Amino acid sequence: MQSLDQLYQVVRCRQADPFEGSYTAYLFEEGLDKILKKVGEEAAEVIIAGKNTDRADLTGEICDLLYHLTVLMAEKGLDPATIDSELARRAEKIGNKKPSHASDPES
Numbered sequence: 486m487q488s489l490d491q492l493y494q495v496v497r498c499r500q501a502d503p504f505e506g507s508y509t510a511y512l513f514e515e516g517l518d519k520i521l522k523k524v525g526e527e528a529a530e531v532i533i534a535g536k537n538t539d540r541a542d543l544t545g546e547i548c549d550l551l552y553h554l555t556v557l558m559a560e561k562g563l564d565p566a567t568i569d570s571e572l573a574r575r576a577e578k579i580g581n582k583k584p585s586h587a588s589d590p591e592s
């Protein structure tokens with residue numbers, strides 16, 4: 486099993502210690518514009534797969550997008566803890582706005 490955090494650690498290793506044949510190292514070598522182009526392409530592929538009924542295909546496209554987003558995060562010096570913090574901040578903010586009659590998924 487591989488979590489997004491573990492994927493991020495592998496990506497950071499490739500960034501710090503690139504080697505021939507690593508696709509991740511190739512993306513860092515090509516630079517930000519290439520990484521952004523791949524994020525755009527993969528996002529478009531998620532949209533197309535999302536319109537279809539094949540959930541395995543959609544799963545694969547989402548994984549491709551998450552991988553390329555992870556490379557973008559590393560390229561820009563963001564780490565998963567930063568994303569987690571922002572998600573937690575939003576959960577608290579939006580949670581605070583929730584009307585009292587809204588059902589609580591925790592209960």
Ligand SMILES: N=c1c2ncn([C@@H]3O[C@H](COP(=O)(O)OP(=O)(O)OP(=O)(O)O)[C@@H](O)[C@H]3O)c2ncn1[C@@H]1O[C@H](COP(=O)(O)O)[C@@H](O)[C@H]1O
Pocket residue numbers: 492495496499506507508509510548549552
């Ligand atoms: N999760 C991924 C992952 N998802 C997708 N890809 C690669 O992303 C590429 C996208 O395919 P495309 O056809 O869109 O692109 P392409 O034509 O091959 O390449 P471009 O010319 O467009 O750049 C493929 O080569 C996939 O293998 C990934 N490559 C690596 N990882 C993870 O990164 C780790 C390190 O991989 P390396 O850097 O290759 O050692 C692996 O163990 C995986 O966990």
